[in-house]
Ligand SMILES: CC(C)[C@H](C(=O)O)[C@@H](O)C(=O)O
C-alpha cells in the first residue's frame with residue numbers, strides 16, 4: 087500500500103523548491119521501488135488573501151490521515167505572522183505533537199563557510215529543538231493598553247514530560263553519532279524554567295552513561311558555535327534556544343538555503359512534517375533561482391522517517407555530490423545553476 | 439572634589455584585570471588631571487565561602503554613595519549561580535536601575551576575527567541590551583515537584599516604560615553613530631511580549647525620523663551577524679536577546695576577551711557599573727596571562743560616563759594601538775605578552 091504524503095508548497099519560492107524536490111523523489115522511488123502517493127494542498131498566504139484562511143477549517147483533520155507532510159514555505163508581505171504561521175505551521179506542529187524539531191547542520195563540499203578555518207566535514211552537528219512548549223506559549227497578555235503603565239506578560243511553560251521526551255530523543259541520537267550532547271541553558275539568568283530544564287537533563291543523563299554531555303549557557307554557546315563549531319555533535323535546546331542555535335549553526339555552515347528540518351512525532355501517532363529552514367523569500371520568488379537543497383535534504387529526512395533509510399541516504403548523497411560542482415549549484419552557493427538544473431542533475435545521479 | 443569609584447575585583451582573573459586597569463587609569467588621571475578616588479571591596483565567591491555572603495547586608499547602601507562601580511568578574515566552581523550572580527551582579531543592576539547594558543563590538547587591529555572576510559574596521563556595532571526586566575524576571579515557580587506532572591513556569595514582563603527608555607537610548611545612540619538601528623524581536627513565535635516590544639519600537643521610531651531602523655527576528659539576526667556583520671550599527675534587544683547577541687557579536691569580532699560592557703543608569707540617579715563581558719575564567723586565574731583589554735575598554739566607558747570623554751578616548755586609543763603588536767597583546771589574541779606587559783605598554787603610551 088502506498089505511503090501517503092501531503093504536500094503543501096505554500097508561498098514564494100515554496101512551490102519551486104517543492105516541485106523540484108518531487109522530481110528527485112520520483113527518481114528515488116523508481117530506483118528503490120518505493121510506493122509514494124502525493125496530494126497537493128494550496129494552503130498558503132495566497133489562499134488566505136483569496137478565501138480568508140490559510141487552510142480549510144478541517145485542514146488538520148485532512149492532514150491527520152497522511153503518513154508525512156512536505157512543506158515548502160509560508161509567508162508573504164502584508165500577511166501578518168499571526169495569520170501565516172499561527173494559521174498553519176504552528177498548529178500543525180502542535181496538533182500533531184511534533185515535539186522534536188531536528189536540524190542537521192554540516193559544512194558541505196561546495197558550500198563556503200563564512201568562517202576562516204571551517205573546511206567541509208569540520209562542522210557536522212544536529213540541533214534537537216523542543217518544538218511544542220517552552221517560550222512559545224500562548225499564555226499571557228497585555229494590560230493597560232495604550233496607557234503609560236501598559237505591560238505585556240508571557241509565560242514560558244516547561245513540563246517534565248515535555249523536557250524529558252525531547253532530551254531522551256537527543257541522548258538517543260547522540261549515541262548513534264559522536265556520543266556527545268550539549269544542553270543549551272540560561273539557568274543563571276532565567277531562574278525558574280531553565281534550572282528545571284537542567285535538572286531533567288542531568289537526571290536523564292544517568293540513563294545514557296555512554297553519552298558524554300555538558301550544559302552551556304546560550305550566550306556562551308552562541309559564541310562557541312562561531313569560535314569552535316567543530317566541537318559540537320548534538321545540541322538540545324528549548325523551543326526558542328533551538329530556534330536561534332539552528333539558524334546560527336546553519337549560517338556558520340555557510341547557507342540557510344541548504345538547511346533542512348524535520349518536525350517529528352517520534353511516537354508516530356501523527357504525521358511528521360518536513361520543511362526547509364529558509365522562508366518563502368518573496369524577493370526571488372518565481373525566478374527559478376531558488377536553492378532546492380534545503381527541501382531535498384528535508385525530503386531525505388522524510389524518507390528516513392518513513393522507513394526508507396537507504397533511499398534517504400541515496401538522495402542526500404546525490405545532493406551532496408551534485409553541489410560539488412558550481413555548474414550544478416545555485417547562486418547562493420556561488421554556483422551558476424537554476425533550481426531545475428540542480429534537481430535534474432540530482433535525479434540523473436540517482437538514476438545512474 | 440574627587441569622583442569616587444567602588445572597585446569590586448571579584449573572582450578568578452577579576453583581580454588581575456582590575457589591578458592592571460588601575461595602572462592604566464592612574465596614567466590617564468595624571469595626564470588629564472582627573473581626581474579619581476578608589477575604594478576596593480573584596481566581595482566575591484571567596485568571601486561567600488569564608489563569610490556566607492557575596493557582600494555585606496548593607497552592600498548596596500555602601501555602593502549607592504559612589505559615582506561608578508568597576509567590576510572584574512564573579513563566579514567560582516562550586517558556588518552556585520544563584521549565589522554569585524543573584525547575590526551581587528544582578529542586584530546591583532536592578533537596585534541601581536541600570537536599565538541599559540551597553541556592549542560595543544569592533545574588529546580591532548591585532549584581533550583576528552574567525553570570519554574569513556572580516557578585516558579590522560569592518561565590524562563596528564553596539565548592542566543596547568535591556569538590563570532590568572524582560573525574560574530575567576523573578577516571577578514564576580514550580581509545581582508537582584518530583585512527580586511526572588511536574589512543571590516550571592516563568593513570566594517574561596515587558597513594560598511600556600521599560601521598553602521605551604531603552605529603545606529611546608538606542609535611537610539616540612544610533613543618531614550619534616551610523617544612523618541605523620536594528621531591533622531584535624521574535625514576535626512571530628512569542629506572541630504576547632514581543633509584538634508589544636515591536637509596537638513600542640515603531641512608535642518611538644516616529645520621534646527619530648533621522649534614524650533608519652528595522653526589526654529582525656532573533657534567529658535570522660543571529661545568522662546575519664555571522665553572514666554580514668558589517669551591516670549593523672546599533673542593535674537593541676531585550677534582556678535575553680541582548681545577552682545572546684552581544685556575546686555572539688563579540689565572538690564574530692574575534693574575542694570575548696576584549697569585549698567591554700557598561701551597565702548604565704542614564705538618569706544618573708544611581709551609580710553605573712562597568713565590567714568586561716568575559717567571566718572569572720578559573721582555569722587561567724593567577725597566571726598573569728589574562729587579557730586586560732575588556733576591562734580597560736570598560737574603564738574607558740566609565741571615564742566617558744563620568745564626563746571625561748577625552749580621557750576615555752585616550753585610554754581606548756592607547757589600548758587599540760598597544761594590541762596592534764603581538765609583543766604587547768595576550769595569548770588569546772595570538773600575542774606573547776602577559777597581563778602586566780600589556781598594561782604597562784598602555785600606560786607608557788598614555789604618558790608619552
Ligand atoms: C552571568 C549572567 C547572569 C549574565 C547575564 O546574562 O546577564 C552574563 O551573561 C552577562 O551577560 O552579564
Ligand SMILES: CC(C)[C@H](C(=O)O)[C@@H](O)C(=O)O
Nearest residue numbers: 171175176329363626627657
Ligand atoms: C516562523 C517561526 C515561527 C518559526 C519558529 O521560530 O518556529 C521559524 O523561525 C522556524 O524556525 O521554523
